[in-house]
Amino acid sequence: MSALLSPTDFEAALRAIGAERYHDKHPFHRLLHGGKLNRGQVQAWALNRYVYQAHIPIKDAALIARCPDAALRKAWRSRLADHDGDETRPGGIARWLKLTAALGLNESDVTSMKLALPGTIFAVEAYVHFVAERSLLEAVASSLTELFAPTIIAQRVDGMLANYDFVDRDALAYFTPRLTEAPQDSAFALAYCVEHAKTPEQQTQVIDALKFKCGVLWSMLDALHVAYVEPSVIPPGAFVP
């Protein structure tokens, strides 16, 4: 068994996972941000990614539902509002539907999730099950991909605006609040994991939870790549651009 890492080394180990495994390294992501996809391929990405967006508050509620610590429940609750909205602002799901509408997709085709790829569904379900079934520490740790989100969001917005004439800043409204929400959320989750991973075994659990979550995001892009880029074989029943 490895020794207990210092807080600094533990955080460095977590950030190294992002540098190695976050989905900005996936070929599909590079095509998306590099302006190499056509409108139909961007539609397919947005339609499939909706499944993930729609399940974020479900996995967050699953975490709250199993949490005996009122302070953690209270802190985590802001994520529900971020994604489902409140009196003053639409949530992330509603903002994602602005993007899919701007791309010309029917809202019911998106929200029914019936046209999503099997690989998308399985990855998202794996995430929800993980948060509901693993330890609370691992459930919190699986959110840590947000440590790496601000960079990718900045790239995404700039790249998409520069390269796709079918996307404008209004269509990308989803991403702007995420630039402030994600750092707040990930700072909280990181501090929680650093404080509560008190043994080498628990530090390993946190590291493995973050690797797992990177795999969730990665495998969603695998399914998109095969169906819509190369060899471009769309499984029957899935979205056809």
Next chain:
Amino acid sequence: MSALLSPTDFEAALRAIGAERYHDKHPFHRLLHGGKLNRGQVQAWALNRYVYQAHIPIKDAALIARCPDAALRKAWRSRLADHDGDETRPGGIARWLKLTAALGLNESDVTSMKLALPGTIFAVEAYVHFVAERSLLEAVASSLTELFAPTIIAQRVDGMLANYDFVDRDALAYFTPRLTEAPQDSAFALAYCVEHAKTPEQQTQVIDALKFKCGVLWSMLDALHVAYVEPSVIPPGAFVP
């Protein structure tokens, strides 16, 4: 709502799903059977497919565990022996490990499942959860991909023997008993579904369960294709041939 299909039409509808969605239509499968893969790619397939094989008796036990019908439990029990073995013969899992050994893989690399692709794990977990959580009728129906297995197995054995000098008939011992087990199992499951799907809604559930299962097998090949064929980007931590 659609009308209740006759047993003949219902069976035809189920067989049509296989003709459209079974994983023999996937580009990776065609490469595998067509002799177009190298030894490392075949290793990656066998290592990942092991995860599926290893979970088959787990999902079958999950089905038995929730089944109030002793006759169904008894009939289903033969599947456990088929995969886990009995006094007279090795099971399917042990036979699969003969294949991975013949391909030059370390047994512990295979059985640990740590080198499998995220997409493989998520698809297999989705299958186990489906069988454990959906109705018993849907759980039985999700096994019906075995209706389509004998053809693919015959193709697989012939194609692999003809095209790969690193595979011999002994290494493919997994498949021979499946040529008799799969038709018996699928005939039983088909008869069960025809008898117990008494409403159009239940027939739709059976159809959707079979589509779901085709998606499980399909998405496993998606992950293999991206990692090991094109664009051939292996996610960090996964098997490197």
